[in-house]
Amino acid sequence: MTPPPPPPRRLVCVTGAGGFIGSWLVKLLLSRGYAVHATVRDPHDPKNAFLKQLENAPENLRLFKADVLDGGSLTAAFAGCEGVFHPATPKEMLDPAVKGTRNVLEACSAAGVQKLVVVSSIGAVCFNPSLPRDRIIDETCWSDKKSCKENETVLLSTSSKVLLYVMKGGPDAIGNTFFPIVDVRDVADALLLVYDKAGPSERYICSQEQMDTKDFLDLMKSMYPNYSYTFKVVDVDTRVGLTSEKLKKLGWKPRKLEETLVDSVESHEKAGLVDDEPCRLPYLYRVPDAQE
Numbered sequence: 309m310t311p312p313p314p315p316p317r318r319l320v321c322v323t324g325a326g327g328f329i330g331s332w333l334v335k336l337l338l339s340r341g342y343a344v345h346a347t348v349r350d351p352h353d354p355k356n357a358f359l360k361q362l363e364n365a366p367e368n369l370r371l372f373k374a375d376v377l378d379g380g381s382l383t384a385a386f387a388g389c390e391g392v393f394h395p396a397t398p399k400e401m402l403d404p405a406v407k408g409t410r411n412v413l414e415a416c417s418a419a420g421v422q423k424l425v426v427v428s429s430i431g432a433v434c435f436n437p438s439l440p441r442d443r444i445i446d447e448t449c450w451s452d453k454k455s456c457k458e459n460e461t462v463l464l465s466t467s468s469k470v471l472l473y474v475m476k477g478g479p480d481a482i483g484n485t486f487f488p489i490v491d492v493r494d495v496a497d498a499l500l501l502v503y504d505k506a507g508p509s510e511r512y513i514c515s516q517e518q519m520d521t522k523d524f525l526d527l528m529k530s531m532y533p534n535y536s537y538t539f540k541v542v543d544v545d546t547r548v549g550l551t552s553e554k555l556k557k558l559g560w561k562p563r564k565l566e567e568t569l570v571d572s573v574e575s576h577e578k579a580g581l582v583d584d585e586p587c588r589l590p591y592l593y594r595v596p597d598a599q600e
Contacts, residue, residue, distance in 0.1 A: 317341065317342065317343040317368065318341075318342050318343065318390060318391075319342070319343045319344075319345065319388055320337060320343075320344060320389055320393065320503075321344070321345040321346070321347065321389045321392045321421075322337070322344060322345070322392075322393045322395070323347045323374070323376055323382075323385075323392070323393070323396035323412065324347065324348075324394075324396025324397065325346030325347060325348055325356075325359060325371070326346075326348045326349075326355065326356045326359065327395060327396065328492055329427060329492060329495055329496070330346070330393075330395045331358070331359065332495070332496040333393055333495075333496045333499055334359060334362065334369065335362050335363075335496070336493075336496040336497065336500060337500065338362055338363060338364040338365060338369060339363060339364065340500070342368065343369075343370075344368060344369050345370050345385045345386070346369060346370070346371050346372065346385075347371075347372050347374035347376075347381075347382065347385045348371055348373070348374070349373070349374075351371040351372070351373055356371065359371065372384060376394075376396050376408030376409075376411055376412055377407060377408050377411065378411070379415055382411065382415035383418065383419065386415050386416060386418075386419035386421055387419055388419075390421065390422050390423070391421060391423040391424065391503055392412065392421050392423075392425070393425045393499055393503070394409065394424060394425065394426045395427035396408065397427075409426060412424070412426075425499055425502055427495075427499065430445075430513070430515070430550065431451060432450070433445050433446075433447075433451055433513065433550065434449070434451060435452060435455035436449065436450065436451050436452045436455060437452060438452065439547075441545065441546070442547075442548050444548055444549060444550065445513070445547065445550035446513065446550065446554070447510075447511040447512065447554055468572070468576075470482075470521075470524075471572060471576065472576060472582070474528055474535070474537070475532075475535055475573065475576065476536075477536030477539070481539055481540040481541070481542045482521055482525075482539055482540070482541050483521065483543075483544040484521045484522045484541050484543050484544060484546070485520060485521055486518075486520050486521075486546055486547055486549040486550070487519050487521050487523070487524045488515045488550060489515070489516050489519075489565070489568070490514050490515050490562065490568075491516060491562065491563050491567075491568040493563070494514070494516065494560070494568075497560065498560050501555075501559060501560055505558050506558065512555040512558075513550055513551065513552050513554070513555065514555055515550055515552045516552075516563070516568065517562075517565050518550075518551070519549075519565075520546075520549075521541060522541050525537065525541060527565065527566070527569065531566065532573065
């Protein structure tokens with residue numbers, strides 16, 4: 309008896325595939341049997357070569373030269389795709405990110421893409437002075453545009469910068485504020501889960517565990533007692549935190565924070581980031597009038 313033909317490969321596109329989230333998402337999609345169109349600014353740039361070495365990449369991955377700020381460059385990459393994942397973000401965040409997302413939406417419409425998953429930042433929900441400080445941030449919350457403008461330069465890789473600051477034993481006091489952290493591998497899992505299960509026009513907060521800066525530092529000290537923890541932790545006026553219960557109801561199961569911390573510390577050490585120049589404490593965790 310002739311076996312049935314294999315099911316057709318599902319073709320999707322990932323913007324910013326050479327980036328941190330984008331590359332992990334491409335890896336996950338390839339491991340799940342998807343065919344992937346991946347946009348990068350320069351397919352021949354050596355820093356993107358690792359994408360071609362991923363499992364299943366030779367037969368299922370195709371790189372496209374594209375920039376989300378140039379809508380026309382997305383046309384070929386989106387052609388034939390059933391879905392698009394959009395984690396790409398320009399270096400200058402707010403206005404260019406809006407323009408880039410608008411270009412992605414228009415290109416999706418022109419290509420007949422059935423589903424689009426857009427990756428954003430907690431900056432989309434947590435910067436709103438009108439929200440009570442004891443309000444748990446959820447998907448119904450929106451940030452104030454003026455506050456986003458004021459904070460747009462401090463939103464990128466904040467948790468990683470705090471980790472580096474802690475590992476290097478920076479001199480400044482750290483504000484004891486809520487500390488949203490999530491493993492990039494869990495972000496990739498969440499994106500694919502949302503793509504497969506979520507309905508249209510939904511929002512999901514993706515955050516690993518509810519904790520504050522002091523909780524994080526206590527965990528670091530228990531796991532890595534040999535680092536120099538010379539700074540003070542100072543109580544500041546802060547929000548209570550945020551919740552990912554909606555995402556968990558879809559079936560999202562993030563890793564334990566200890567696993568993420570071990571892998572993050574090892575990754576930073578391997579990359580030589582601990583031994584290079586001093587790390588500046590991110591704005592969100594600085595204490596007013598603290599030493600700069």
